[in-house]
Amino acid sequence: MHGENALEKTNRINVLFDFYGSLLTEKQQMFLKCYYHDDYSLSEIADDFDISRQAVYEHLKRSEQILEDYEKKLGLAxxxxxxxxxxxxxxxxxxxxxxxxxxxxxxxxxxxxxxxxxxxxxxxxxx
CATH class of the missing domain: 1.20.5 (Single alpha-helices involved in coiled-coils or other helix-helix interfaces)
Structure with a gap:
């Protein structure tokens, strides 16, 4: 992610996480926190969890989609x-x-x- 769009996306995911994070699995929460809150790279997360960068990417994308789905249905944010x-x-x-x-x-x-x-x-x- 680069530039202004990256910042907007990070802010959006952090807001959604504040509202719906507890509804995610522990693993989903951990990956989102590492990536969006602690600013870890995909490689750093992959190394920490002994999985591929692609697996981290897929976990993040799926978790982001779940957060967006919750917001679409509930609209709390x-x-x-x-x-x-x-x-x-x-x-x-x-x-x-x-x-x-x-x-x-x-x-x-x-x-x-x-x-x-x-x-x-x-x-x-x-x-």
């Missing part, structure tokens, strides 16, 4: 990106409001962010 973009826009709009309105709206934005992250800030349920 796309949903996350839409929520993130919406929150950024909301925060920008909150910043343009008069001071008295900002605190409550920022609290609501934090509540949404927390829900996306999987937790609820204390006391947020009553707001």
């Amino acid at each position: 796309a949903r996350h990106e839409r929520l993130r973009a919406g929150l950024m826009r909301l925060e920008q709009q909150i910043g343009e409001l008069p001071d008295p309105w900002r605190e409550k709206l920022r609290s609501t934005a934090d509540l949404i962010r927390g829900a996306e992250a999987g937790y609820t800030p204390e006391g947020a349920a009553g707001n």
